[in-house]
Amino acid sequence: RKMKGMENLYTLHQEMGNILLSHVLIVRENSKLEKAMTQINDLEVRFKDVQCLDTSHWSNPAPSMIQQLHCQIQLAKIITQGALVRNEFRGAHYKPEFDLNQPKDFDPHEHVDFLEKQHYGEVQENEFPPGHLAYMKRFEECNKRWLNTTIAEYKNHRPEISFEAVNTSLVQPRPRKYD
Incomplete structure (x- = not known):
């Protein structure tokens, strides 16, 4: 599919990193984990509107990064949900x-x-x-x-x-x- 959405791949990646660094580190609080899960779910929705910035046919890292970000979002959900249930x-x-x-x-x-x-x-x-x-x-x-x-x-x-x-x-x- 052509990825001509409005969301910048690298901005989404940076935002996800900031969410995890702010709410899902060593010392964990359920309220922050719940906030992180909401934000990660929002990122997942926004990801569906991602734009492939580089559409060249040779040596193009953007499609790989798009696939990696999709997997990273799923992993972030797993880490956050796992942290939420472990009191x-x-x-x-x-x-x-x-x-x-x-x-x-x-x-x-x-x-x-x-x-x-x-x-x-x-x-x-x-x-x-x-x-x-x-x-x-x-x-x-x-x-x-x-x-x-x-x-x-x-x-x-x-x-x-x-x-x-x-x-x-x-x-x-x-x-x-x-x-």
Whole structure:
């Protein structure tokens, strides 16, 4: 099809990058993710009116860029939707509203002791500094809910997100400490 629309390919690409940088980085907030999804959906509609700026028949990168941008828009939707459904505070990306409130003096090695004592049914509140046992229990609950791989399938012109459990039989997850 001839692409003689009104939208500039490179402007759309730049706008998408700005949306992702503004709303879908390391620290994530649901309100910003929802805004990003709306903006990405708007970009997808505008993309249908893209103009192929270079129509020469030789050494023309514009058609390839058009195809790449289409795929990038779909990937941006997948990343944003996946981030929206993961309400957690763990790993490389997190949402502050779901902070587990790790005690400042917490040592991640305490969690190894906790797991061992838990395995043998001997966990006592007084064996850990105040607040540490409660934090480790919150950490365990978070893992039960969110220690999953995010699976995205594209159906009906939108990503459908599901989850698959991560095998932790060889290495148990431990709290991280970023000091």
